[in-house]
Amino acid sequence: MMTFLMIGAHPDDMDLDCGGLAVLMHRRGHRVIFLSMTNGNAGHMSITSEELRVRRSQEMAEAARLYGGIRYETMDIDDGYLTPDIPTRDRLIRYIRKEKPDVIITHRSCDYHPDHRACGQLVMDCSYLVGVPLICPDVPALHTHPVILYCEDRFTMPAPFRPDLAVRCDEAVDQQIQGVLAHRSQLLEWLPYDGHWTDVLEATSEEEAIARLRERLQKRFSAPVERFPDAFPEKTTYGEVFQIDEYGGPMTDEIREVITGKQS
Ligand SMILES: [Zn+2]
Numbered sequence: 001m002m003t004f005l006m007i008g009a010h011p012d013d014m015d016l017d018c019g020g021l022a023v024l025m026h027r028r029g030h031r032v033i034f035l036s037m038t039n040g041n042a043g044h045m046s047i048t049s050e051e052l053r054v055r056r057s058q059e060m061a062e063a064a065r066l067y068g069g070i071r072y073e074t075m076d077i078d079d080g081y082l083t084p085d086i087p088t089r090d091r092l093i094r095y096i097r098k099e100k101p102d103v104i105i106t107h108r109s110c111d112y113h114p115d116h117r118a119c120g121q122l123v124m125d126c127s128y129l130v131g132v133p134l135i136c137p138d139v140p141a142l143h144t145h146p147v148i149l150y151c152e153d154r155f156t157m158p159a160p161f162r163p164d165l166a167v168r169c170d171e172a173v174d175q176q177i178q179g180v181l182a183h184r185s186q187l188l189e190w191l192p193y194d195g196h197w198t199d200v201l202e203a204t205s206e207e208e209a210i211a212r213l214r215e216r217l218q219k220r221f222s223a224p225v226e227r228f229p230d231a232f233p234e235k236t237t238y239g240e241v242f243q244i245d246e247y248g249g250p251m252t253d254e255i256r257e258v259i260t261g262k263q264s
Contacts, residue, residue, distance in 0.1 A: 005035060008037070011057075012186050038076075043185070063182035105150075110155045127247040150243040150244075163224070167259060168232065197212075
């Protein structure tokens with residue numbers, strides 16, 4: 001059994017970016033933890049931050065339930081205010097040491113959202129220090145460094161995303177979409193407003209809005225297969241791709257086989 005720690009800046013980030021892998025690993029009996037660095041209390045246009053903070057915490061619990069018991073946690077830092085500072089780095093070092101993940105998945109540090117950048121930077125900053133005993137000496141240092149993977153993105157500076165690993169998610173996508181839709185304040189409210197999703201905004205009922213969101217999510221989750229067809233030699237409709245970080249522990253055949261479901 002392996003432990004997968006998926007660290008996102010916001011409560012719905014990892015559901016969207018690696019929820020397929022999360023579902024598959026959880027189903028196969030591995031330990032999966034979603035850690036949101038912030039509480040997500042900024043993504044709304046009409047309710048207060050405190051109301052949103054409470055709602056997002058409830059949404060995380062509902063998503064966890066729909067995923068069949070994936071663990072969700074948050075560092076409860078205010079949304080929009082995540083920085084790669086030393087106190088946050090120390091909190092994350094302690095967290096990683098306590099959970100002893102085999103694999104960490106996160107954002108790349110080149111991303112449009114400052115919280116995503118900070119989150120990726122924090123993971124990179126922890127990658128070596130989790131093994132240094134005199135840093136945060138109250139929690140024993142790790143002797144084996146976790147493998148670190150980055151979720152796919154479309155950013156090109158300083159370098160475009162590289163698909164080192166591909167995961168076929170056809171069997172996971174329905175459950176992933178259910179989990180993503182549990183973040184209702186985002187999917188039904190903030191994201192359509194912020195992104196001018198007129199198809200969703202103009203829906204005349206919640207049912208119709210959800211049907212249109214489903215279509216959008218299906219398109220999003222099939223995009224990696226269209227973008228990187230060579231990474232998916234088998235017939236695949238929905239997939240996720242990951243880039244291996246060079247600061248993390250070395251990728252092993254065993255971890256690669258668990259993630260891709262294939263013998264190398
Ligand atoms: Zn985010």
